Amino acid sequence: MERVPRLYVERSKEECIEENAAREECVVIQDNVEVWLKKGEPFPEFVDPSKAKFLKKEVYDRFYLYVDRMEQKMTADAILVLPDGRTRIYLKKGDELMILPVEGFTKTLIANVGNRVRTGDAFAAVTTRKGEVHYLKPPKAGTVVFIDEITNSPHYLYYILPEE
Secondary structure, eight states, X not given: OOOSOEEEEEEOHHHHEETTEESXXXXXXXXXXXXXXXXXXXXXXXSOTTTOEEEEEEOGGGGGGGEETTTTEESSOEEEEXXXXXXXXXXXXXXXXXXXXXXXXXXXXXXXXXXXEOTTSOSEEEEOTTOOEEXXXXXXXXXXXXXXXXXXXXXXXXXXXXXX
């Protein structure tokens, strides 16, 4: 079973559809209709390409590329399909995220992608060099959509979609 969420990000029609068939795995959305296409599958006739939105499959680890870290907002529409295959998280361009750092001597990740965390719930714990344990809690309730392991330092960034 696939263990990593699948990510689909908004792209142009040309990047998704070629000669009336899917170039890559993609999602076509028009109004309240979603069509999930595998590579090579024909483009549905009942969808008007001029009114549709196209989302192409992307490598999940590249999620951070679609977030403006300064504004903490999505820069494109995206869909996350969790590893269970049934749960989907829809992110719209402009949606605000909470980007919360996890920094310390020893880090323990508690919440995983797709988990809902409430204001009083710890999403991670850090242990200091003196052995003190501090639990990190979000300022608002939300759903974890991405955990970025910072490559140039042994820290993490949690990306949490807050609830309304």
